Amino acid sequence: MADEVVDETKSGGFFSNLLSELIGSPLNLLLLAICLFLLYKIIGGRRDTTPSAPKPQIPRLKKKDFTLEQLKEYDGRGQEGRILIAVNFKVFDVTRGKRFYGPDGAYGVFAGRDASRGLGTFSLNEEALKDEYDDLSDLNLEQMERVKEWEMQFTEKYDYVGRLLKPGETPREYSDTEDEHSEDKSTEEKKKD
Ligand code: HEM
Numbered sequence: 001m002a003d004e005v006v007d008e009t010k011s012g013g014f015f016s017n018l019l020s021e022l023i024g025s026p027l028n029l030l031l032l033a034i035c036l037f038l039l040y041k042i043i044g045g046r047r048d049t050t051p052s053a054p055k056p057q058i059p060r061l062k063k064k065d066f067t068l069e070q071l072k073e074y075d076g077r078g079q080e081g082r083i084l085i086a087v088n089f090k091v092f093d094v095t096r097g098k099r100f101y102g103p104d105g106a107y108g109v110f111a112g113r114d115a116s117r118g119l120g121t122f123s124l125n126e127e128a129l130k131d132e133y134d135d136l137s138d139l140n141l142e143q144m145e146r147v148k149e150w151e152m153q154f155t156e157k158y159d160y161v162g163r164l165l166k167p168g169e170t171p172r173e174y175s176d177t178e179d180e181h182s183e184d185k186s187t188e189e190k191k192k193d
Contacts, residue, residue, distance in 0.1 A: 034124075041104075042106050046099065061159070062174070063162050064174060066084070066091050066164060071086060071164065074111075075111040076095075081095065083111045083112070084111075084161060085110050085112075085114075085115050087114075087154050088116055088147050090151060090155075090163060091162050092154045093161050109126075114130070117139070120139050120143035120146045120147040133167050135166075162174070
């Protein structure tokens with residue numbers, strides 16, 4: 001009988017180790033809880049598609065550069081419900097990702113903000129969302145790489161709108177033809193300045 005108990009413990013070794021690892025560390029427990037909460041929000045958002053209310057299409061935003069203050073107006077709570085997010089000094093229209101960035105979305109904290117630090121440090125905390133312009137100069141190489149990876153992902157998935165302006169920087173004039181293109185090539189050149 002005693003042997004059977006020992007065998008059962010052996011076969012469940014992986015799971016009991018995992019469990020004791022989780023229970024043994026409050027930090028792990030907290031991280032697990034955060035992940036489960038985010039998953040719950042994401043899956044909940046996916047299910048919440050009210051077919052009775054057809055979504056009105058909002059017009060594509062004319063290309064323009066934004067100050068941090070101007071960006072704040074686009075947090076999804078405005079009349080249009082438009083949501084803009086800055087990543088690596090580029091502003092993207094993420095309205096079509098409303099289930100993530102809308103007021104009830106798992107990543108709603110990023111709406112109308114510069115999300116770079118949060119994405120680079122894998123943090124949704126308020127400290128990662130500065131109210132002043134953030135030059136990201138204190139992020140390490142790995143964190144900056146992560147920011148750039150997110151920037152690439154956003155470029156593929158969402159419309160690029162313009163640049164995030166430094167305080168005192170003058171916005172660029174965009175021509176109408178540039179509005180038709182999703183990615184502004186000249187921005188790359190400008191970034192090198
Ligand atoms: C550790 C727990 C986490 C879990 C389980 C989780 C889960 C997920 C999943 C499943 C998706 C894909 C949703 C889809 O495409 O349908 C997603 C997307 C995303 N996650 Fe997380 N996530 C976690 C943490 C984080 C953190 C800490 C951040 C930010 C710092 C973050 C930022 C994002 C962003 C920006 C997206 C992309 C949304 C888009 O496509 O626009 N996640 N996450």
